[in-house]
Amino acid sequence: MLDSEQCPDCKRIGAVLSRVGDRWSVLVVVSLAEHGTLRFNELKRTLGISQRMLSLTLKEMERDGLVSRTYHPTIPPKVEYTLTALGQSFRQPVTALSRWAIENLGRIDAARTAYDAGTAQ
Amino acid sequence: MLDSEQCPDCKRIGAVLSRVGDRWSVLVVVSLAEHGTLRFNELKRTLGISQRMLSLTLKEMERDGLVSRTYHPTIPPKVEYTLTALGQSFRQPVTALSRWAIENLGRIDAARTAYDAGTAQ
DNA sequence: CGGTATCCATTCTGATACTG
DNA sequence: CAGTATCAGAATGGATACCG
Numbered sequence: 001m002l003d004s005e006q007c008p009d010c011k012r013i014g015a016v017l018s019r020v021g022d023r024w025s026v027l028v029v030v031s032l033a034e035h036g037t038l039r040f041n042e043l044k045r046t047l048g049i050s051q052r053m054l055s056l057t058l059k060e061m062e063r064d065g066l067v068s069r070t071y072h073p074t075i076p077p078k079v080e081y082t083l084t085a086l087g088q089s090f091r092q093p094v095t096a097l098s099r100w101a102i103e104n105l106g107r108i109d110a111a112r113t114a115y116d117a118g119t120a121q
Numbered sequence: 122m123l124d125s126e127q128c129p130d131c132k133r134i135g136a137v138l139s140r141v142g143d144r145w146s147v148l149v150v151v152s153l154a155e156h157g158t159l160r161f162n163e164l165k166r167t168l169g170i171s172q173r174m175l176s177l178t179l180k181e182m183e184r185d186g187l188v189s190r191t192y193h194p195t196i197p198p199k200v201e202y203t204l205t206a207l208g209q210s211f212r213q214p215v216t217a218l219s220r221w222a223i224e225n226l227g228r229i230d231a232a233r234t235a236y237d238a239g240t241a242q
Numbered sequence: 243c244g245g246t247a248t249c250c251a252t253t254c255t256g257a258t259a260c261t262g
Numbered sequence: 263c264a265g266t267a268t269c270a271g272a273a274t275g276g277a278t279a280c281c282g
Contacts, residue, residue, distance in 0.1 A: 007155075007167050007168075009223060010148055010151070010168055010169060011169065012222070012223060012226055013148065013223060014144055014148060015226070016222035016223075016226050018144055020222075020229070021142065021144065021147070021218070022274095023139055026142070027131055027135060030134065039243085039244090040243075040245075041244075044244095048131060048132065049275095050275070050276050050277080051245075051246095052245095052247095052275075052276070052277090053274085053276080054245095055244085055246075056275095063236040063237070064229045064232055064233060065229060065232025065235075065236070071244095075243090076244085077244060077245090077282085079243080079245085086225065086232070092217065093217040096213065096218075097138070097142070097215075098130075100210070101133070101141075101142075102130060102133060102134065102137075104137070104210065105133055105136070105137050107186060108137065108140065108141070108186060108207070110186075111185055111186025112186075114186075115184040115186070160264085161263070161264050161265075162263065162264075171256050171257075172256095172257095172264085172265075173256070173257085173265095173266085174254085174255065175265095176264085176265060177254095177255095196263090197263040197264085198262085198263055199264085200263080200265085243282100244282090245280105245281085245282090246279105246281075247278100247279085248277105248279085249276105249277085249279105250275100250277085251275090251277105252273105252274080252276100253272100253273080253274065253275090254271105254272080254274080255270100255272075256270095256271090256272100257268105257269090257270090257271105258267100258268085259266105259267085259268085260265105260266080260268100261264100261265085261266075262263100262264090262265090262266105
């Protein structure tokens with residue numbers, strides 16, 4: 001695939017979105033933005049995510065500098081996650097996106113129903 | 122997986138994001154927002170997307186009411202895509218997201234490098 | 243509690259070839 | 263030009279079991 005004619009930003013935007021724009025990362029940001037700090041299993045319960053995916057998602061987000069991880073070596077152990085400054089700055093676009101999602105879910109469903117009704121006949 | 126303890130909006134947000142929040146849909150919105158109207162192969166060249174994925178993405182977006190498709194039965198055929206009103210309303214959160222992506226790509230890369238340097242030793 | 247390791251099914255994606 | 267069909271590899275995501 002040649003790059004010559006592509007819009008220069010599309011690759012970069014796509015690159016970042018494929019990192020932080022996935023389903024789970026967005027939901028983690030929403031939850032941490034709302035609650036401030038959450039433990040591993042609190043996030044797991046809140047998001048309805050599998051242990052595996054939460055672990056992978058949080059590790060990636062920590063690597064990307066979006067969340068910070070604090071380990072308390074108590075018994076039982078306790079690990080708290082919170083947004084970094086970069087993660088905080090991500091809040092605004094994410095809340096804009098999720099608010100749009102909530103407000104327009106009905107319209108999308110309606111469009112789908114209409115489209116399916118029109119093509120199925 | 123039980124739903125009882127989950128935040129009620131997470132499922133709905135996740136549902137919409139998995140529809141319209143994917144990499145290609147976002148880039149299509151960005152491109153159409155910028156250019157107004159584009160033909161199939163113009164989008165293909167601009168985004169650097171495979172023919173197959175563009176076809177699937179546009180069909181889904183048309184079904185979701187985000188883009189409208191206009192077929193001109195000329196020879197050679199000509200198909201133009203543009204944003205619907207719903208698609209236009211999606212512009213704002215999407216541009217907020219892509220602007221954040223562009224502005225913070227460097228910070229994410231820096232965080233990654235630092236993280237990898239710290240764990241690899 | 244907070245993970246990691248393994249396995250497996252599903253989905254996504256691109257390359258290629260073909261059609262109207 | 264604007265797709266569709268088919269295939270194969272990669273990525274995603276859940277279930278389960280186990281560890282410190």
